[in-house]
Amino acid sequence: MDLNSDLTAWLESLAEELELSDLDLDDDSVHTVLDLARDAAHHVDRPAAPLTTFLVGVAVGRGASLGSSAAKATALAVGEA
Structure with missing residues (x-):
């Protein structure tokens, strides 16, 4: 799935803001976060x-990797933790 231009523009504008x-x-990274949210x-x-x-996002901001943090959260959400 490619990001559509509206989403890309929104993310760029928000990041700048x-x-x-x-x-x-x-x-x-976007797909990881979207899959996690789903x-x-x-x-x-x-x-x-x-x-x-x-x-x-807070965990990533404190130095954790996105992949590892998302995997832990997903495992907990689906009952595999």
């Missing part, structure tokens, strides 16, 4: 999606 212009938000919404509860992605 949040002074994250140096952030390299590649397709793999799993949290379907296996936990819809409001868990944005809150789960927020917490994973």
Whole structure:
């Protein structure tokens, strides 16, 4: 799935507004976060999606890797942790 131009433009604008212009938000990272949100919404509860992605973002901001943090959250959400 390629990101559509509206989503790409939105992410670029938001990154700039949040002074994250140096952030390299590649397709793999976007898909990881979208998959995580889907799993949290379907296996936990819809409001868990944005809150789960927020917490994973905090973990990444504190130095954890996105892949590892998303994997841990997904495992917990689907009951494999």
